[in-house]
Amino acid sequence: xxxxxxxxxxxxxxxxxxxxxxxxxxxxxxxxxxxxxxxxxxxxxxxxxxxxxxxxxxxxxxxxxxxxxxxxxxxxxxxxxxxxxxxxxxxxxxxxxxxxxxxxxxxxxxxxxxxxxxxxxxxxxxxxxxxxxxxxxxxxxxxxxxxxxxxxxxxxxxxxxxxxxxxxxxxxxxxxxxxxxxxxxxxxxxxxxxxxxxxxxxxxxxxxxxxxxxxxxxxxxxxxxxxxxxxxxxxxxxxxxxxxxxxxxxxxxxxxxxxxxxxxxxxxxxxxxxxxxxxxxxxxxxxxxxxxxxxxxxxxxxxxxxxxxxxxxxxxxxxxxxxxxxxxxxxxxxxxxxxxxxxxxxxxxxxxxxxxxxxxxxxxxxxxxxxxxxxxxxxxxxxxxxxxxxxxxxxxxxxxxxxxxxxxxxxxxxxxxxxxxxxxxxxxxxxxxxxxxxxxxxxxxxxxxxxxxxxxxxxxxxxxxxxxxxxxxxxxxxxxxxxxxxxxxxxxxxxxxxxxxxxxxxxxxxxxxxxxxxxxxxxxxxxxxxxxxxxxxxxxxxxxxxxxxxxxxxxxxxxxxxxxxxxxxxxxxxxxxxxxxxxxxxxxxxxxxxxxxxxxxxxxx
Amino acid sequence: xxxxxxxxxxxxxxxxxxxxxxxxxxxxxxxxxxxxxxxxxxxxxxxxxxxxxxxxxxxxxxxxxxxxxxxxxxxxxxxxxxxxxxxxxxxxxxxxxxxxxxxxxxxxxxxxxxxxxxxxxxxxxxxxxxxxxxxxxxxxxxxxxxxxxxxxxxxxxxxxxxxxxxxxxxxxxxxxxxxxxxxxxxxxxxxxxxxxxxxxxxxxxxxxxxxxxxxxxxxxxxxxxxxxxxxxxxxxxxxxxxxxxxxxxxxxxxxxxxxxxxxxxxxxxxxxxxxxxxxxxxxxxxxxxxxxxxxxxxxxxxxxxxxxxxxxxxxxxxxxxxxxxxxxxxxxxxxxxxxx
Numbered sequence: 001x002x003x004x005x006x007x008x009x010x011x012x013x014x015x016x017x018x019x020x021x022x023x024x025x026x027x028x029x030x031x032x033x034x035x036x037x038x039x040x041x042x043x044x045x046x047x048x049x050x051x052x053x054x055x056x057x058x059x060x061x062x063x064x065x066x067x068x069x070x071x072x073x074x075x076x077x078x079x080x081x082x083x084x085x086x087x088x089x090x091x092x093x094x095x096x097x098x099x100x101x102x103x104x105x106x107x108x109x110x111x112x113x114x115x116x117x118x119x120x121x122x123x124x125x126x127x128x129x130x131x132x133x134x135x136x137x138x139x140x141x142x143x144x145x146x147x148x149x150x151x152x153x154x155x156x157x158x159x160x161x162x163x164x165x166x167x168x169x170x171x172x173x174x175x176x177x178x179x180x181x182x183x184x185x186x187x188x189x190x191x192x193x194x195x196x197x198x199x200x201x202x203x204x205x206x207x208x209x210x211x212x213x214x215x216x217x218x219x220x221x222x223x224x225x226x227x228x229x230x231x232x233x234x235x236x237x238x239x240x241x242x243x244x245x246x247x248x249x250x251x252x253x254x255x256x257x258x259x260x261x262x263x264x265x266x267x268x269x270x271x272x273x274x275x276x277x278x279x280x281x282x283x284x285x286x287x288x289x290x291x292x293x294x295x296x297x298x299x300x301x302x303x304x305x306x307x308x309x310x311x312x313x314x315x316x317x318x319x320x321x322x323x324x325x326x327x328x329x330x331x332x333x334x335x336x337x338x339x340x341x342x343x344x345x346x347x348x349x350x351x352x353x354x355x356x357x358x359x360x361x362x363x364x365x366x367x368x369x370x371x372x373x374x375x376x377x378x379x380x381x382x383x384x385x386x387x388x389x390x391x392x393x394x395x396x397x398x399x400x401x402x403x404x405x406x407x408x409x410x411x412x413x414x415x416x417x418x419x420x421x422x423x424x425x426x427x428x429x430x431x432x433x434x435x436x437x438x439x440x441x442x443x444x445x446x447x448x449x450x451x452x453x454x455x456x457x458x459x460x461x462x463x464x465x466x467x468x469x470x471x472x473x474x475x476x477x478x479x480x481x482x483x484x485x486x487x488x489x490x491x492x493x494x495x496x497x498x499x500x501x502x503x504x505x506x507x508x509x510x511x512x513x514x515x516x517x518x519x520x521x522x523x524x525x526x527x528x529x530x531x532x533x534x535x536x537x538x539x540x541x542x543x544x545x546x547x548x549x550x551x552x553x554x555x556x557x558x559x560x561x562x563x564x565x566x567x568x569x570x571x572x573x574x575x576x577x578x579x580x581x582x583x584x585x586x587x588x589x590x591x592x593x594x595x596x597x598x599x600x601x602x603x604x605x
Numbered sequence: 606x607x608x609x610x611x612x613x614x615x616x617x618x619x620x621x622x623x624x625x626x627x628x629x630x631x632x633x634x635x636x637x638x639x640x641x642x643x644x645x646x647x648x649x650x651x652x653x654x655x656x657x658x659x660x661x662x663x664x665x666x667x668x669x670x671x672x673x674x675x676x677x678x679x680x681x682x683x684x685x686x687x688x689x690x691x692x693x694x695x696x697x698x699x700x701x702x703x704x705x706x707x708x709x710x711x712x713x714x715x716x717x718x719x720x721x722x723x724x725x726x727x728x729x730x731x732x733x734x735x736x737x738x739x740x741x742x743x744x745x746x747x748x749x750x751x752x753x754x755x756x757x758x759x760x761x762x763x764x765x766x767x768x769x770x771x772x773x774x775x776x777x778x779x780x781x782x783x784x785x786x787x788x789x790x791x792x793x794x795x796x797x798x799x800x801x802x803x804x805x806x807x808x809x810x811x812x813x814x815x816x817x818x819x820x821x822x823x824x825x826x827x828x829x830x831x832x833x834x835x836x837x838x839x840x841x842x843x844x845x846x847x848x849x850x851x852x853x854x855x856x857x858x859x860x861x862x863x864x865x866x867x868x869x870x871x872x873x874x875x876x877x878x879x880x881x882x883x884x885x886x887x888x889x890x891x892x893x894x895x896x897x898x899x900x901x902x903x904x905x906x907x908x909x910x911x912x913x914x915x916x917x918x919x920x921x922x923x924x925x926x927x928x929x930x931x932x933x934x935x936x937x938x939x940x941x942x943x944x945x
Contacts, residue, residue, distance in 0.1 A: 263912075
């Protein structure tokens, strides 16, 4: 036990073949362990493929609730012959390897414990259904793992019911298959020493739920009053709109009339998807689209038009590696710089940077308010890790504020104003002007929408001064928005010398890295950026520290660059860049190790 | 009521827009005048009209009619997406999209086809001159094989016929006309507006500057010499009495969604406008013969438009209130419990 996994602190990994149904098995294990009161953090590492290629599911169990990816696993289920050698090589010394009995362990490493199981034979003899055999084979390993780690069988049953919530017919066959594995473990391995490393806990997960970021964002759209959504399927963003469809089917159909209180259009491409959303935003609906990097590229022209024509629209970018095929199923924070100025011409967009699934939910709602308030595209930058993996979170809060629909003049308003108004005139001094919606029943309501070539009454002009004046107003509008964006979250008091800045899903690795660093004698303060344009609070944070490390998941340090441009030169010199960009979610070690080196901290022996 | 006011009490001038900036003699200006006439005579409420366009000479024209209607001059080839979105947000709007042959048949071909297959309620006018005007005279994809550019270059590539394309993807209203033929175009425009679904009007509209010379098949003289009309078209709006005396056998009467009628009197061709394959065959035969076939090619009043098929409420989505859109506290709490 000493060199093996610690109680309630280990990483489990299942190496399987995609399309084989292993995802359900892994979810059952996740839900089962979570139901024991133990914090879980699953990561799905999957190929861009439907069936037959290697896939891994990494399930971190952490008594302290850490949710970042870890390195090598402690317990491995090896069910893919093509990756068997590599999977075995990756196990932490002292770990356990459950594998298909026929895989050879002759001459293999002797610092791990082997648990050979005749999965294929068990499936053949003990699973009656020919059609379900392949899927249920995975449930057999669930039973073996349950025995090995000390997961009570009732917890497995709970996990099955929760995973197949909407398919009660599937419960019994899955329970039976898990039972086959559980019995096999009891008959063959119950005397082996690694058992019972999971023990029920209390206090750590009380009241918490497991949600994927895309599901959370979809719920945010629903609660934020989205009524038009247009999308084109693309990994890793598809599940956002698919969840929105599922929620809408449940909650947006009038039970009396059968009418849908939302239009969700699967568009022909991302050009159309964003165009539909912009057309809807122009006509007064709360509209969104969701995509990933390649789609963002296609949305560049329309995003610029919406910026200049000042049309509210919400655009989700669930970032991945690209372009083209790239590594479409691997995570990244590589779109930050591109999205911020997406368009030709001088453009600065409002960008929200959720770091948790709770923020996916909350900032999705807020995005619609900000888009309406500032009449401009609002981008929400999530990523594959945040969007497609399950995360432990406290339940979401019911919205505290009513919608902010911004400066829209109704027919009554126009009547009150005697019909005197100008679409692009800055009457309030905040750079934000008034708009009317098509269909407004007033003779003065109409105006003509086009790109940047217009005067303040929306008439076409190529006048140089009118153009420059409008550009200056748009810059003023950005300054108004800067103050209204979600402010950074700051944790100070640990150190006056060293600070860390991060954003998005990198947050979870920072949380853990700060604990690691503090244990090794290097406590650091932390600021998490949640929006662009950058908050003035960032300069204060940098001014209060000698060195500030900017941690992010892209090669070029895109946020680091934005910060250097945005800070006074004396402060910019305090910034250091730490980057992780191999497509896997950043682990805490990728932050702690470079910081210890750069800060020249001697390791605690 | 004065004879110069329409049923809403509005004069014809209420349907005019800014002064045109297109070339004198441009076919597009004639189309603008026909649009003004159609909207005025139909009595379309200006505040309910939404004028949509992409980029190009044609796409400038929404500024030249109905000044007191909202308009949106979008990006090149993307008018269909903007129109679809605006229709979803407010299905009460009368959508009128004005596009060109470059905007629709080249850069916007995909969006055009997808809008048609969704049957978004919209009048879709292509001001078709076979050339790129604003960029000074390049061929567009509707230019016929053998057509000669002003600089002398001969087009060797097959044209794309937007009417044929629309028919193959299930367009519910397909017509072709000529900018110089208000007698035919105005009733077709009215019928297109009355039709609920995507109504395509491909209007050949000569470019006097770059494509009105000998050797062009989109010039005034070529069209006048080669125009073959399928029917004599007249339109009886729902708010006017229908005269019942017409000759059976030679005249077809189509009732439109709003109760208006389109009356088609046979001229040369014997064409049933509900016969989609017949329409395609007719287009192809006339192309081979070197004729421009105009009139109503196809109509299907039974097809549901996009908003209806999507089961959208009659009230515009943009008007739904917060309490209709957000989950109630109990539903929300139940949903959170499900996530546990």
